[in-house]
Amino acid sequence: MKKILSLIALGLSINLVPFSASAHGPSPQKVEKSITIKADPAKVWAIVKDFGNIHSWHPGVASTKLEQKKDDNGDMATFRTLTFKDGGNVYEKLRSTDDAAMKVKYEIVTGTLPLTDYNASITVTKGENSGESTVTWVGRFYRLYKLNPPIPAGQDDETAIKAITGIFDSGLANLKKVAEDSK
Amino acid sequence: MKTRSIKSLKINHFIAFIFMCMANIACHAATISTHHGFAYITNQGEDTVSVIDTALNQVVDTIKVGKAPVGIAVSTTLQRVYVSNVESQDISVIDASNNSVIDTIKIKGSPVGLALSPDSKTLYIADWFDNRILALSTAQTNIVREINVGDAPAGIMVSPDNQWLYVANRDSNDIAVIETTSLTIKKRIKVGKHPYGIFVSASGKYIVSVNVKEDTVSIINTKTNQQKKVNVGYHPYCATMSLDEKTLYVTNTQDDSVSALNIATQKTIATINVGSTPEGISLDDANQRAYIANWGSNNVSVIDTSSNKLLSNIKTGEKSRAFGQFILRR
Numbered sequence: 001m002k003k004i005l006s007l008i009a010l011g012l013s014i015n016l017v018p019f020s021a022s023a024h025g026p027s028p029q030k031v032e033k034s035i036t037i038k039a040d041p042a043k044v045w046a047i048v049k050d051f052g053n054i055h056s057w058h059p060g061v062a063s064t065k066l067e068q069k070k071d072d073n074g075d076m077a078t079f080r081t082l083t084f085k086d087g088g089n090v091y092e093k094l095r096s097t098d099d100a101a102m103k104v105k106y107e108i109v110t111g112t113l114p115l116t117d118y119n120a121s122i123t124v125t126k127g128e129n130s131g132e133s134t135v136t137w138v139g140r141f142y143r144l145y146k147l148n149p150p151i152p153a154g155q156d157d158e159t160a161i162k163a164i165t166g167i168f169d170s171g172l173a174n175l176k177k178v179a180e181d182s183k
Numbered sequence: 184m185k186t187r188s189i190k191s192l193k194i195n196h197f198i199a200f201i202f203m204c205m206a207n208i209a210c211h212a213a214t215i216s217t218h219h220g221f222a223y224i225t226n227q228g229e230d231t232v233s234v235i236d237t238a239l240n241q242v243v244d245t246i247k248v249g250k251a252p253v254g255i256a257v258s259t260t261l262q263r264v265y266v267s268n269v270e271s272q273d274i275s276v277i278d279a280s281n282n283s284v285i286d287t288i289k290i291k292g293s294p295v296g297l298a299l300s301p302d303s304k305t306l307y308i309a310d311w312f313d314n315r316i317l318a319l320s321t322a323q324t325n326i327v328r329e330i331n332v333g334d335a336p337a338g339i340m341v342s343p344d345n346q347w348l349y350v351a352n353r354d355s356n357d358i359a360v361i362e363t364t365s366l367t368i369k370k371r372i373k374v375g376k377h378p379y380g381i382f383v384s385a386s387g388k389y390i391v392s393v394n395v396k397e398d399t400v401s402i403i404n405t406k407t408n409q410q411k412k413v414n415v416g417y418h419p420y421c422a423t424m425s426l427d428e429k430t431l432y433v434t435n436t437q438d439d440s441v442s443a444l445n446i447a448t449q450k451t452i453a454t455i456n457v458g459s460t461p462e463g464i465s466l467d468d469a470n471q472r473a474y475i476a477n478w479g480s481n482n483v484s485v486i487d488t489s490s491n492k493l494l495s496n497i498k499t500g501e502k503s504r505a506f507g508q509f510i511l512r513r
Binding site for chain 2: 028
């Protein structure tokens with residue numbers, strides 16, 4: 001957990017990065033993490049799909065502000081602002097919530113994490129045994145630095161991957177705890 | 184022009200044109216006589232190329248290439264496959280007869296998009312960061328010409344008459360139309376926001392740019408210069424068109440789907456769910472199949488283009504992209 005918070009703090013020092021407006025390099029990065037939870041998929045999905053309540057299960061998130069707003073195309077959309085416990089933040093847009101597939105998709109609009117053009121999905125599937133679920137969290141993003149090498153420290157692929165890996169690992173571990181503990 | 188005089192190029196071009204016609208006839212005959220195709224899929228996350236036999240829809244070979252391979256170009260004439268390795272900044276040349284790497288060509292900059300001239304004599308390479316196109320002789324890879332284009336050149340493709348190279352400049356929102364003989368820009372066509380993939384139809388009648396940030400494709404009629412924009416799915420990347428120029432297929436990366444559009448009516452005929460984050464797409468026209476490389480799910484989806492239904496998903500490698508024309512016939 002300490003590691004994640006320090007990574008988030010690192011993100012803070014880079015200022016707000018406009019995610020959608022910026023160009024990026026040719027190598028998108030991917031982090032994919034899964035966990036098995038001893039709880040019914042329907043129950044786990046109810047927690048995961050609740051876009052405005054990620055702070056109820058993610059240990060790195062202090063608070064969530066949920067808003068309904070018009071997006072760039074003038075369509076109503078759901079946005080949330082996560083404030084991390086170390087003070088960093090991200091402003092995210094909900095792309096879709098699919099109850100049949102138990103899949104939620106979202107993207108970062110702006111934020112303090114050391115990466116750009118981030119989009120992600122969380123999917124809940126039936127686990128191997130009855131009463132078990134598998135939760136898979138996949139993120140796609142680019143490093144901060146957009147030109148040819150040399151790449152400045154803190155703006156490389158590794159930094160971006162580490163930040164997301166930390167967020168996914170700690171989030172999934174605590175999601176398991178929350179889902180298994182609650183009746 | 185760095186290496187040859189204009190005059191000799193013109194003559195070469197004429198000879199090349201004759202050869203191209205012959206090659207086209209030969210190719211066409213091959214298409215009819217055998218339905219054997221091979222899809223070469225770049226796996227950016229594990230530095231390999233997966234080879235799918237389209238008759239079996241199975242991976243029959245996996246080839247180690249340079250670091251972070253993205254772009255692909257295949258030559259049925261030469262039985263060669265060219266792969267752009269973004270991070271090792273080179274091109275792997277594969278001999279398709281035994282699927283082994285026979286050459287690695289060092290490139291200044293970061294090669295992404297690749298395209299072969301129809302006569303397979305020239306390999307065009309888009310350098311993403313330095314905003315230029317390199318034109319390499321496939322017979323003598325040390326002979327390189329270059330031209331500066333727009334910002335972040337992505338998809339590139341040559342017209343079937345070998346006259347024009349079309350370049351989608353992602354960050355200047357246009358297509359550069361480059362005369363291949365003189366390697367000069369003759370025209371810029373304004374398209375939608377962030378054109379990434381590009382496709383030139385079989386007769387050269389249509390150019391299509393895939394506009395990522397606008398969720399549209401621009402379909403340009405090269406005879407009338409008319410441009411029509413059509414809405415597709417979220418964050419589309421690449422497109423391909425059927426041989427009869429009637430149907431366009433577009434990968435929607437963040438919808439995990441492929442849109443099939445009727446060119447005449449510009450209407451969506453079908454939206455087909457595929458693997459996650461679909462990127463590169465090529466058609467095996469002889470078998471009525473579309474092959475789609477899925478970056479997110481590390482596989483290739485196969486669509487039956489006669490019914491527009493998903494047939495199967497074939498496991499490939501980490502971060503499959505296959506950016507370019509990737510089906511070779513043997």
